[in-house]
Amino acid sequence: MTTAFDPKAFRRALGNFATGVTVITATAKDGQQAGVTANSFNSVSLDPPLVLWSIMKNSGSVEIFDNASHFAVNVLAADQIDISNHFARPSDDKFSSIDYGKGLGDAPLLTDCAARFQCANYDKVDGGDHWILIGKVEAFDDYGRAPLLYHGGTYSAVVPHVGAAQKSAEADAAAAEQADADREKMLDNNLYYQMLSAVKRYQRGYWPMQQASGLRVAEAHLLMVLKDLGSVSFSAMVDYLLMPDQDLAPSVEKLKRKAWISVQDDNLTLTEEGAHQAEAYWQLSEDYQEKVFGDLTDEELAVFRKVLKKI
Known part of the structure; x- marks a missing residue:
């Protein structure tokens, strides 16, 4: 004391x-x-x-x-x-x-x-x-x-508690096991259903960490696309993010206000600060990808990428 x-x-x-x-x-x-x-x-x-x-x-x-x-x-x-x-x-x-x-x-x-x-x-x-x-x-x-x-004298952000996440994961696993027992085997052999389930499980772990940064998913993805491709037109960004232009427009306006992107002749471009922020989001994405897929061999990953590209 x-x-x-x-x-x-x-x-x-x-x-x-x-x-x-x-x-x-x-x-x-x-x-x-x-x-x-x-x-x-x-x-x-x-x-x-x-x-x-x-x-x-x-x-x-x-x-x-x-x-x-x-x-x-x-x-x-x-x-x-x-x-x-x-x-x-x-x-x-x-x-x-x-x-x-x-x-x-x-x-x-x-x-x-x-x-x-x-x-x-x-x-x-x-x-x-x-x-x-x-x-x-x-x-x-x-x-x-x-x-x-x-x-503790510094800025921080909300992230899911490890204990809560573990309990949630255990509950999800138990529910999934029960669902497996209750449903017909047809779903197990339906590739579309399996893909949707896999995406939802991936998002459940990744999105809370990304959203803790303060940006919505579309805003973070917009920065990441610009970091990867450079200048992109508004119409092309609609296609990259798979969202209506009326939903994309507020994200563009917000990032403009933060001076993370500039807009000239309908083309979106990262500013220096925006590029710095985009790098952080890419690092977060790569870290989580390594956590999920890190135990797969190069050959298994190659097959996985081939299947995704075929789809």
Whole structure:
């Protein structure tokens, strides 16, 4: 047990509690805007719907939050580390280079978040060297994107727990064994059914790791295709990803906002940062491929590739 109270040690101990990362935003009545990175966000009550967060009393943004009718809690997604860092640094105008909309009380609403909560100022409580601000949620958006985490003084991401994955795998195996016993043998000899089953099993292990990075599957695949082929037209990308153009367009727009791709004359091209991100996704893909197929011989892999190409 640690008895001597060392503030730095206390901070490190608190770092063992993993939190999400948010950017809290507000606009005062005189039009001044504030945006601060905070991991102190938490729920308080369901009825009424209340949430809280805390801000240092000596922060230059306290007055703006005091004079705003509302504040917004922008829960960052796993690929928004740059946004977190941006709002954690002092700046005369934090919003000049940021894409955002306006919510209740003109509170800035950031794009591509995991979730957003628009809150009316409800109460302010003295909390030592911080003010605890309580908001009443009047509107919210749930985008279901993988969240950005903060743990042990560094950014992290959600990945399935090994124990949970093992239990899930065991349950799947038991269910599959029972299904085998219940169904007719015709399915065992149906190659199409076997291919679908194999793809689903592969995706079950790979997709959670890929999605933990914060990008949706189509967005990650778009980066990977561009890394492999170079510049690709929008129409050709529709064919590569096997998705309608109305579904591809939002992914293209998001990656443009992140400055990971550029679009000129309908051609999509990776930026330098986009290429760096694509390399990470390719490495993740190759690592998982090695995990699944690593015990096959070169001859077995050659036959497998031949069969896939024939299909």
